[in-house]
Amino acid sequence: MTVLNSLETFGKSLDAIFVGDLEHLRPHLVVGRSEQASRSVRDALDDCWLDAIVESFNQTYGNTPRTAVLSIWSKWYFATALPPLICSNILLDQTPPLELEHFRIAFTPDHKIDSVAIPEGEVAPVQSRPGNRLLPIVEKHLYPFVKLYHARTGVSRRILWNNAGTLVEGLLTYLERVQIGGAARDECSDFLQLPNLPNGKRNPLFQPVAYVLLDEVPARRRRVCCLRFQLPDGKLCCACPKQEERVESSSVPDVEDVKG
Template sequence: MIPALAPLFIADFEHYRDVLVLPDDPRVGVPLRTFLGGDYLNDVLTRFGTAYPESDPRGLASIWSKYYFVKLIPPVVAASLILDQRLPLHLDHLQLILDDDCLPVAFKLPDAGQQWTPGPADAFERFDELLEHHLRPFIDALARHVRLSPKVLWSNAGNYFEWLLGVLANAIPHADVSHGHQLLNARHLPNGRRNPLYQPVRYLKIDGQSEPKRQRRVCCIRYRVTALELCDNCPLSKSKPPVKIHPR
């Protein structure tokens, strides 16, 4: 665990205690650039896919990416928004720790980072390293490897980002998560490029229901994986019963 982040890891968030770690963590990690190089990634997805025989590799990669994003995004975004901690997230400097099932369990950071001084001017400055130097190269490499639309993977990441903002707002009502919402509600980045995290989730009013339905804008193509049903927030789902699939 990174000591500066200790205040985050309480109650329901305690299971993230050993997800962001320093180089002295005894677990074996692989540099992320090495992991994404081809053979290593192919081996991981093949071993992960043994639980879902005859599945489309694109669907397997999408489902695997969910485990990656749900490990990375919550502690990183919470550390930034709640503790104002600026973490070193550049893909070239991180190592990925996998469990025996080839699922992501932790990330080795080169150091503990530092607090924002002064604070970031806006969401784009706050999340630039996460967005441009980690998520973008990671998603581009994984999408190329399995010939999958990057939109699917960005949607997976955005789904957890948006979900976390709701969790933080409920758990810490006084917390300022406005930069998180600013990022997700911006159509374009400051450089004019399309924001790949723009509104990944929408809330629909359903007749007869008091609460709006939370629905992803882009399907995670879970239906391409053998024996898995659609997600409860899938945009393709109309009459199918909800199935909760958030990996933990």
């Protein structure tokens, strides 16, 4: 079997799991070669392209500090790339290439993300050890992405890791609610409760959200603010840790929750 066929087979398997309660998460992940124009992640984060992302965002939502724009854009990236990576890990016991150099981004005309593509590379079985099921995604993809994105944009590592972790926690919570994933899902959830990685380093996805009681109802709160409040409308994301009175939902696409 060629690498291309392996990716195509994986892509068909991936499509097959995004049905029913997962249909709304149908991935914008293209595996195998595609005719759609795309840019490598590194090229997509060069100064000219980042300027274009910020300009398009400001044209749509109003003038916003650059760091806040790029924090929100990172959330869109995580919302596109992470659900298919995690769901294939849990439901297929397989993972596509995770290294950043394998990933390409296709953009919409207004510089949002249309899809993330993996044109080549090996599909591998998940090497699961208790509590470490998410470790390859963290080590091979998230660490390099956060390092590069922080260096190119100035968005803090704490914000970026919390943007990723909040998305992961939301996805796993949703899978639990609809009773999908079983023991493999629970292994991923357990990873979020580990303060340290096997190598002794701090787990950057450790407890990304907290649940606080408001009027005796649990409310989900990020550990670190994503800077959404800096947009001209001043509205808060749905899991904002700030203590101000809640306001209406924003028109900016939000990815804090993964709901059906």
